[in-house]
Amino acid sequence: MRYNKLDLNQLVVLDALLSTKSVGRAAERLFLSQPATSCSLSRLREYFEDELLIPVGKTQVLTPLAVELIKPVRDVLLQIQTITRARPTFEPATSTRRFTIESSDYVISVFLAEVVRRATRLAPLMQFDLRAISPQTPEHLDSGEAELLIAPEFATVPGHPAEALFEDTFSCLVCANHPNGGTSLTPDQYFEAAHVGVEWGGGRRVTFDARLISTGKRVRRQDVIAPNFTLVPELLIGTSRIATLPSRLAHQMAQRFPVRMLQCPISIPKFAEKVQWHKYQERDPAIAWLRTLLRETALDLPTVETDVASQRPSKPRSPKRRPHAG
Known part of the structure; x- marks a missing residue:
């Protein structure tokens, strides 16, 4: 089918070429041969009167026009995808989505x-x-x-x-035999201690609490930075370090590892x-x-745990069954 003299089937090829910047990778994505994909690129170059992809050394880069086409081409295909998936009803019991x-x-x-x-x-x-x-x-x-x-x-x-x-709110997590045997820390104890921090997302995104604390007058001494939240308990066990985590996660970890929750001594808004x-x-x-x-x-999530006085490490347990959804 053609619209304004453009074969609309070529939009799928164009989208693959723009996102991969490679004829070979585009061909693999579309399950086409490289010669067929090259022919499509030639027709697209002729239609747009632009090279679209330009060889630079061993790679290819997009022309300015090609860069401008990325978003509108993708948006059109997403709208078409939505139309093709439209049904009067959706049956989750049989859906393979x-x-x-x-x-x-x-x-x-x-x-x-x-x-x-x-x-x-x-x-x-x-x-x-x-x-x-x-x-x-x-x-x-x-x-x-x-x-x-x-x-x-x-x-x-x-x-x-x-x-x-x-x-969620924020709580502190420490090793079960941490020198502080109480349920809270003073601000001085908090800032003088060594911390386990988390920078997540592959691009070293800092956590919400870290973003706020970095704007204050006092900073935390982060001796260890973990790439995700899951590793934090392992990095606390056997040390006197402190971690500041979302309370829901800290409560969950206190049930599965030999760690304890403590009230956070500084004011951090919930998120x-x-x-x-x-x-x-x-x-x-x-x-x-x-x-x-x-x-x-x-x-149906339980309320955020605020009573940390009773939190003690326990054996791992199976998650409770929750009410049927829907």
């Missing part, structure tokens, strides 16, 4: 694990590809490679709708995790169903 969701390992631990458990009962054939947030996350959401992003406000992508899911989706997938019935499941699961 595969969702790609990007988030931190904190969100996966305290929230998405339960979402996936509920989805297993409601939509047993549905699949989930859970990925860590990375510097490429904005590109992944813009291109539709990731259907959903769950992140705090500062890590969301401009230009796409979002809604709040759940809130909200938001779910975000592409603006052109607003009416995708499958994504709408999954967003509802996310909201329902978030509403």
Whole structure:
């Protein structure tokens, strides 16, 4: 089919060429031969009267026009994808849809694990590809490679709708036999101690609490920086270090590792995790169903644990079964 003399089938090839900047990789993505992909590139060059891809050494770079085409071409294809997926109803019980969701390992631990458990009962054939947030996350959401992003406000992508899911506060976590045997620290003890920090997302994103503390008069001495939240307990055990973590995660870790929660001695505002989706997938019935499941699961989350006095390390236990969603 042609529109304004352009073969619309070539838009898919153009999108692959613009994103991979390689005829070979574009051919692999589209399951085409390299000669066929090269022929498509030739026709696209003729239509746009532009080279689109220019060899520079052993690589190829996009022309200025090609750079300008990336977003509109991707947006058109996403809108077409939404149209082709439109159905009067969505049946989760028989759906084989595969969702790609990007988030931190904190969100996966305290929230998405339960979402996936509920989805297993409601939509047993549905699949989930859970990925860590990375510097490429904005590109992944813009291109539709990731259907959903769950992140705090500062890590969301401009230009796409979002809604709040759940809130959390901050608590401290220390080794079970930490010298401080109480349930809290003084501000001086907190700032004089060595800390385990977390910089996540592949691009060394700092956590919400670290962003706020860095603007104050006193700074934390971070002796160890972990690439994710999951490793923090292992880096605390056998030391006198302190970690500041979202309370939901700190409470969960105190149940699984020989670590203890302490009240955070400094004032850090609570934060909200938001779910975000592409603006052109607003009416995708499958994504709408999954967003509802996310909201329902978030509403059923227990309140943030504030009584840390009774927190003692215990043996790992199986997660409690939650009410049926839907």
